[in-house]
Amino acid sequence: MTFAWPLALLLLPLPLLFWRYQKTVEDNTQAPIYVPGASQWQLGNAQVSGRVSSAAQAKWIMIFMIASWICFIVALARPQWVGDPIPLPAQGHDLLLAVDLSGSMDLEDMVYQNKRLNRLNTVKLVVRDFLKERQGDRVGLVVFGDAAFIHTPVTRDLESVSKLLMEAQVEMAGPNTAIGDAIIKSTDVLRDQPEEARIMVLLTDGANTAGEIQPLPAAEIAAKNGIKIYTIGIGADSMTRSSLFGLFNNTVNPSKDLDEKTLKAIAKTTSGLYFRAKNPEQLESIYQKINELEPIDQDEQFIHPVKEWFYWPLAVCFALYLLAFSIKYFDQIAERFNRFTSPQASRDGGNQ
Template sequence: MFKNIEFANPEFFWLLLLLPVALLWYYFKHKDQVASLKISSIKGFNVNSLISKMRPVLFALRLLALAAIIMALARPQTEDISTRTKTTKGIDIVMAIDVSSSMLARDLKPNRLSALKKVAGEFIEKRPNDRIGLVGYAGESYTKTPITSDKSIVLRALREITYGELEDGTAIGMGLATSVNRLKESKAISKVIILLTDGVNNSGFIEPNTAANLAIEFGIKTYTIGLGTNGNALSPIAYNPDGTFRYGMRQVEIDEKLLKEIATLTGGKYFRATNNEKLEEIYDEINKLEKTEIEEFKYYKYEEKFRPLILLAGALLLIEWALRNSIFKSFI
């Protein structure tokens, strides 16, 4: 009966302390309530009849009725909460991912690209109210997924990103320009590009500064991430006869000056990820910097449950009155 029940006026439960007081009063006073008759002998009287022994039932019914009334005064009720959310500031995000051969370097575990895909997937799952798109770039660039609110599509596309889809190289300007092209028609209040690379711009026919100016023109903020440890990293250096990569130590070269410039010009921020943990921290920080404002409306519906208790108390008092004036009438 009282599953998921809350009480609007629980202070009335203090009145339950009256019940043990009433029990003590009845224990010491109930004999005085019965008329007595002094006679020389009770022989022939059935003084231990079942009905006379059940007389305390009347008082028990009154106590139960009082307890039910106290519980009714405490106003038991169920609460039904319905929630409606409204996104007041939606953000459109394009993640531009470097898929050149150097992203297979093993300074991050198991390699840079796999580590990025894991962290980027967690970032996407934390943005349920935003639209997200993916752009891949190496020697050229392409749109892997246009901006969409369907996170399952974005996550599946992210898992499918791999090296070898494009000619090798690092066309930072092309990757940024394609990302801008995905966002330029967006009506979102905030438009963001997260551009990640582990190298220097060495391909493509669009200069990074030109792409950055396009981002400024369309009001698009760009966060840039330089990925790779400091010093040397175990990276692909040649092909084996079977077509697999041969690995060797290579100097990590990241054009941090360019990445910082792009971020500064567009109102974003530059980050450097030298290991898996740092990469996770960077995406967490971007997630905190780009907050989507959500307005939540809660509707409360209360259903009062005191009426059955009042009916129960009335029924108990009615039974007590009926017994008092029928079965127990000659004994009281």
């Protein structure tokens, strides 16, 4: 617990200073000076209905009044409970991941941590780690095959984006590759976001084979909307395949359909860069490079939740004051109550 206005606690001894000053004035004065109401709370001098209160009454009155004053000053100092610091979201980028789910993404030409994986599963694992370093960004996910679909809207909930990416399946959007449609769909999403940093990461392993618009005209539209596109071509450049019964092996290029020329042109048109990922290690380094090119450089800020507690001592203050008031004027209140009820009692007795 802490106090918002701790200097208010310096007022605690104020009644004591007033009492000592009043006592000094009384000692230096030959004749008494009567000030109406000035000594109504002094110990032993409380007057109720023309009679002197008992010493016990005056003692309790003084105790309650002192406690009431202490509670009032504590409330004035504004006691607060301050919680643990909560990080505020950093002002990062509006980042959209466009991931190819065409049939060729099922090709197992990637080795990740000594395990052979298909291209999509490799992308899932690498992007999952990439998202962990993008706290502060607003990230969305577009998947594309025969057409492009918004799989996750732009959000700060990166854990949900990662989870939905892990649930994506090859050919979920169709077996073909609509790169142009993916760019247009991403542009539709990002154009509604603030203009400071609209970033798109487009990952594919092939060429545009479907969709209603070609990639380069789509890239021009993206550029006009202030969107920077980083393109990534994924796929090994050689893979050994076994023939019938494993007697003969042949080496093939599994990435022969990758349209690097178009991917480079897309990146250039939108002031981005093109990267080639032939293995998982290169893909990891590419995403790390994107982290360096688009850093979240704002210092992390925190907020402390604050809960006010001043109303508790203030309520106790009023309760104690009412107790002191009740003790002081109890006899007077009782007497007035009896006066009010006595005529009524007399009339009731006469009617019987």
